[in-house]
Amino acid sequence: LYIYLQFRGQEQSTADLTFTLNAVGGATYTETITLEDPCTNSVFNNDCSWVLNEVYFDVPEDGFTVEKGAQLRLQIDGSASCEGQSGQGGFGQGGECDVLVAYNDITSSNSYSRLSLKANALADSSVKVHAPGGIWTDAEQLEWSPNHRPEFRTIQFSVDVRDAFGRDDINSVNLVLSTPSGTNTEFDKEMDDDLRLDNNGLVGNYTWTYDAGIAAGHYNLTLEISDVQGHLVVYRHVGINFMEYGMYLTLPVDQADTMLIAPGQTSSVEFVVEHTGSAGVQMDVEFELFTPFPSTWSDPIWDQPAGYSLPGGGSFKIATLSVETPDGDLSTAPDRIEVWARGFVENEDNVREEVVIEKIILDIEEVGVFAPPRLSIFEDEEHQIQIADSNRPEAFDETLSHYIDSDMAIPGEPFYIDLFNAGFDTDTYRLKVDEAPSSSWTYAFFDNDTGAELTTEGPYAITPDIGSHEIMPLMLKIYPPSNRDDVDIGLFTIICYSAGDDQLSTTVSFTVHRTFGILAQVISDSDGQDIGSVGPVEPGSTVSFDVRITDSTEVVGENTWRVISPGKLDKNTDEETGDPAYGTWDYSITDDSGADVVAIQLSSGETGDIEVEIQMRDQVLAGNHTLFLRVTEEVSEGDPRYFDLPLEIQVKEEVLPGRIFVERVTELTPFLPNSEQTYEFRVENSNNVVLDVIISAGELPDGWNAGFTTSGSTQQGNTILLEIDPFSTSEFTLILIAPGDLIPGEDAVVILSVEPVSEEISTAELKQTPQFKFTTTCEGMDCLINSALNFNSPQVLGLYVGIILIIFLAVYRRGQNSAREQAFVEQEDASFEEMSDQIKDIPDVVSSEDDFDEDDDLELLDDLEDL
Known part of the structure; x- marks a missing residue:
């Protein structure tokens, strides 16, 4: 400061x-x-x-x-x-x-206070060392072998230059690799043209392939960066080492990484061991089978049990391991074997020491003496575009079209086949095309190494001998028919038999598609999954396909190609080749600007893009729907060139509650006691998949019995199983038996149980219980008695209640009258008693005049008046 x-x-x-x-x-x-x-x-x-x-x-x-x-x-x-x-x-x-x-300038001078510092704005710059293809976050590879194979002698240096003052502060970047002595450099690479701007820094890679025989030792690596002020910042990497001792263990090019074993056979595996260290250093290599075999097997044998001597870097030896397997069961064999190669040298004290070790693992596969062949098919001779594999059929879509131009200059479209002998012994094979779009499609098999056509025996092409686990390259030429009315697209299926055991065979398939100078391909679609196939989607959905049309003719000038909507193409809407329902769907074909497209004009080699939008109806079957978009040449005479592009839509299965409908077909007839009647019913499946439906009587009135049967069947039971196609109906017969104590006029309610059966969907919410009423009638005294005894009937109950009320009223009234009569009698008895008491007071009767008294007479009269 x-x-x-x-x-x-x-x-x-x-x-x-x-x-x-x-x-x-x-x-x-x-x-x-x-x-x-x-x-x-x-x-x-x-x-x-x-x-x-x-x-x-x-x-x-x-x-x-x-x-x-x-x-x-x-x-x-x-x-x-x-x-x-x-x-x-x-x-x-x-x-x-x-x-x-003091702040700012000092008065009358140019001096000022200041804080002086030195900053390394390039401190975050660095360099890393990788094998080709490595990324910045990968672990560095700092050890290299002087005499390795050429593909392992290329080093990738990744440079990242970061300047805190920004990109403009960087003047130059140099990457320097110095020799172990430091007196010379292997390279001094100026990186200016190899760097690109990245997040205000400069990044880039430099790959360097060193010569075989480079001196062993430690090589210093530095990154030198200069800024615009002229400062030089040096980033010192830890450096890289070229090893004095190195070894590479691998398998021969023509040998698979699997050891085959078969009962009673001797299996052999070869290993290539290479000295990758310094040229003047001798190394002895000893092999060790680290994985033990079962004790009942013979001991594995190396062709040189004492080891293999490698005189110096760049030399190699082939070691052979032989294993003899016993007859019978080989299930105790290990799943894989691990082989170790140990490298030994003599040090300065003439002491033998181990300096390097390498390991390799091989799977063990039990095979028969002969095995089914394996076929791999490619579109190109370089084997970059594989279209089928018998060992991995699920990895390839056999319905995907592979185009063959019928107007090609050289007849025959080539496809390339690798035929692999997976057996233990040498074998020959018989090839045949088992399926083609039509008999007019022809073919021939060739040896792709020599170009010679394979000899044939009847429909079979015969290969020469192929060694165990060897591959024979073949070429299949396919010739499309010349007849325009023939089939354009179809499956090509190849079957290959082992001559050693004709029960062993392999089948592989792919689709061929004949073209006529015009080609249409789906380049994208609305779901972004498999190109050209949309779904699964809901019924009623709208899907779209982006289609690129290519004019592959050699005609000078423009051609006009009409685009025919799938809804107007007969092969889509005909009953035999398609589905008439496709004609009811909505279609639109537009260009990039959204304008409707009817035709497109193209010159030879030109392309044009269109969008095809398809809106389905709500009622559409689940599964795959393939519609064809036709692009056809507009000509006034002759057969037009054309191309039919398949557009695939996968529709989801949709099973919803309430979409199974049951209706009675037969008219009602009243039931008599103990009578049996049959009624026809119709079941409609309004779902888009086939349904298995179980129908039974869920609830029946007391005493009633029910059974089920189908039309044309003599068997009946308590339940019935119907298979009903989507959007279709099926019929069944209900057999009802009325009880003997039938009540006339009473409706019988039958509740059916209708339930789909499926292992893939839950059917608990799909069960339905429709109700149906049946009428009854009856005649005669028995019916009257049954009616009178039908206590479930409100009318009967009301009648009996009324009778009981009448009886109750009658008894009640009678009781009231009896009570009144008893009261009257009791009242009369009381009156008589009172009168009797009064009579006792009357004097005795006068029996003589002497006894008569006038006063007594008056008293008597008074008493009478009181009475």
């Missing part, structure tokens, strides 16, 4: 200043200085000059980091001995005790 200070104070005063340098959020460094000899203002001296002070911070040699967006802060704290003396203001408050810091 170079800082101009001015110390004002009394004589002999001192000031202590503490400088703190802080990278905010990071390291902190502190230094303290003492100021002496302050200047003083007086009559004779009023000149206080600015004094330059140098402060050195004790920063580590490798510096410190200031993060992006962070600040570098300088803080100054101070105190002075003259503070508070002679009534003067404190430090920094003016007066006779101040320490002033």
Whole structure:
């Protein structure tokens, strides 16, 4: 830090200043200085000059980091001995005790305070070492072999140059690899043209293939970067090592990485061991079978049990391991074997020491003496476009079209076949085309190495001998028919038999498609999955296909090609070749601008793109629907060229509740007691898949019996199973038997149980229980009695309740009358008793005149009046 200070104070005063340098959020460094000899203002001296002070911070040699967006802060704290003396203001408050810091330019000079630092803006630059194809995050490969194979002698150097001041601060980048002695360089590569801008930095790769026999040792690797100020920053990599001892263990090119075993046979496996170290260093190699075989087997044998001597880097040997298997069961064999190769050299003390070890693992596969062949089919001779594989049929779509132009200059479209003998012994094979689009399609098999056509025996082409686990390259030429009315597209199926055992065969298939100078291909579709096939989608969905039309004719000038909508193509809507329902769907064909397309004009080799949009109806069968889009030549005479492009739509299975309908077909006839009647019913399946439906009687009235049968069947049961096609109906017969105690006029309600049966979908929510009513009638006394005893009938119950009420009222009224009569009798008895009491008071009868008294007569008359 170079800082101009001015110390004002009394004589002999001192000031202590503490400088703190802080990278905010990071390291902190502190230094303290003492100021002496302050200047003083007086009559004779009023000149206080600015004094330059140098402060050195004790920063580590490798510096410190200031993060992006962070600040570098300088803080100054101070105190002075003259503070508070002679009534003067404190430090920094003016007066006779101040320490002033100069900002900007010093008066009358060009000097200024400054913080000086050195920053490595290129500190994040680096270089990494990989094999070709490696990415930045991969582990580095720092060990290399001087005499390895050419494909293993190429090194990829990945460079990443980062300048904190931006891309424009970088002037040049050089990558330097020095020899072990440091006196020479293997290369000094200027990277300017090999770098690209990436996130304000420069990144790039440099690949270097070193010569075989390069000297072993440690090679220093440096990345030299210069900036526009002329500074040179050197990034020192840990370097790479070329090893004095190296070994590479592999299998011969024509040998598979599987060891075949068969009962009672001897299996042999070859291993190639190469010395990849220095040319002048001899190395002995010993092989060890690390995986043990069952104890009942013979011991494995190496062709040179003592080992193999490799005189120097670049030399190689082939080691052979032989294993004799016992007859019978080989299930105890290991799944794989692990082989170790150990490299030994003599050191300076003539002591033999192990310097390198390599391992290899082989699978073990039990096969018969003969095995089914394996066929792989390719469109191109370079074997880059595979279209079928008998060993992995699920990996390829055999319905995908492979085009054959009928107007080709050289007849016959070639397809390339690899025939692999998977058996234990040498074998020959018989090839035949088992299926073709029609008998007019012809073919021939050729030996692709010699170009000679294979000999034939009847419909079979015969191969020469093919060794165990060897591949014979073949060519199949297919010749499309010349007749325009013949089949354009179809499956080509090849079957191949083992001559050693004709029960062993392999089949492989692919689709061929004849063209006539015009080609249409789906380049994308609405679901982005398999191109040309959309779905599964819901019924009623709208799907789209982007189609590219290519004119492959050799005609000079433009050709007009009409595009025929799938809904107007007979092969789509005819009952025999398609589905009439396709004609009811909505179609639109447009170009890139959205305009409708009826025709397109193209010259030879030109292409044009269209979009085909298809809207299905709601009622559409589940499964695959293939419609053809036709592109045809517009000509006034002759047969037009054309191309039919298949568009595939997969529709989801849709089974919803309420889409099974049951209706009675037969008219109702009233049931008599113990009578049996049959009724026809119709079941409709309005789902888009075939359904198996179980129908049974869920609930029956008491005493009723039911059975089921189908038309034309003499068997009946309690349930019936119907298979109903989508959007179709099926019929069944319900047999009902009425009970003997039938109540006339009472409706019988039968509840059916209708339930789909499926292992793939849940049917619990799909069960339906429709109800059906049947009428009854009856005649005769039995029916009257049954009716009278039908206590479930409201009418009968009402009748009996009324009768009971009438009887109750009658009994009640009779009880009331009896009570009144009893009360009257009791009242009369009381009257008679009262009268009797009164009579007792009447005097005895007068029997003589003497006894008669006039007063007595009057009293008697009074008593009579009272009565």
